[in-house]
Amino acid sequence: MADESANCIFCKIVRGEIPATMVAENEAAIAFRDLDAKAPVHVLVVPRKHIVSLAHSADPATLGEVLALAGDVARQEGLDGGYRVVINTGPDAGQTVHHLHAHVLGGRNMAWPPG
Ligand code: 5GP
Ligand code: ZN
Numbered sequence: 001m002a003d004e005s006a007n008c009i010f011c012k013i014v015r016g017e018i019p020a021t022m023v024a025e026n027e028a029a030i031a032f033r034d035l036d037a038k039a040p041v042h043v044l045v046v047p048r049k050h051i052v053s054l055a056h057s058a059d060p061a062t063l064g065e066v067l068a069l070a071g072d073v074a075r076q077e078g079l080d081g082g083y084r085v086v087i088n089t090g091p092d093a094g095q096t097v098h099h100l101h102a103h104v105l106g107g108r109n110m111a112w113p114p115g
Pocket of ligand 2: 004005008009010011012049050051098099
C-alpha cells in the first residue's frame with residue numbers, strides 16, 4: 001500500500017485492522033463510537049475511501065452518503081430531541097485525524113456557538 005491510507009487510523013478501522021465499536025454502515029461509509037466521547041452519544045461517520053478533509057473532497061456522492069449515514073445513526077440512537085453533526089476541517093478547527101469524519105453528537109444540550 002503506497003498511499004497515505006496505509007498508516008491512517010480510520011482507514012485501519014475501515015479495513016478491520018484495529019477494533020472499533022461499529023454502530024452502522026452503508027456502501028460508502030461506516031459509523032463507530034468515538035474513543036473519547038464528548039457527549040452521551042458521540043459517533044464518528046467516515047467514508048470508506050481515504051479523503052483527507054472537506055477541503056480535499058470533490059466527491060458529492062460520498063459526502064452525501066456520509067451525511068445520510070449520520071442521520072441514520074441519530075435515528076438509530078434515538079436522538080429525537082436533536083443532535084449536532086460536526087466536520088472539523090483543518091488546523092483552525094482542530095482536525096486531528098486527517099481522514100474526513102463527521103461527528104454525531106447528542107444526548108445533551110449543545111452550546112452555540114461552539115468553541
Ligand atoms: P477531530 O478532532 O479530528 O475532529 O476528531 C478526531 C476524533 O477521533 C476525536 O474525537 C478522537 O477521540 C477520535 N479518535 C481518534 N483515534 C481514534 C480511534 O482509534 N478510535 C476511535 N473510535 N476514535 C478515535
Ligand atoms: Zn484514511
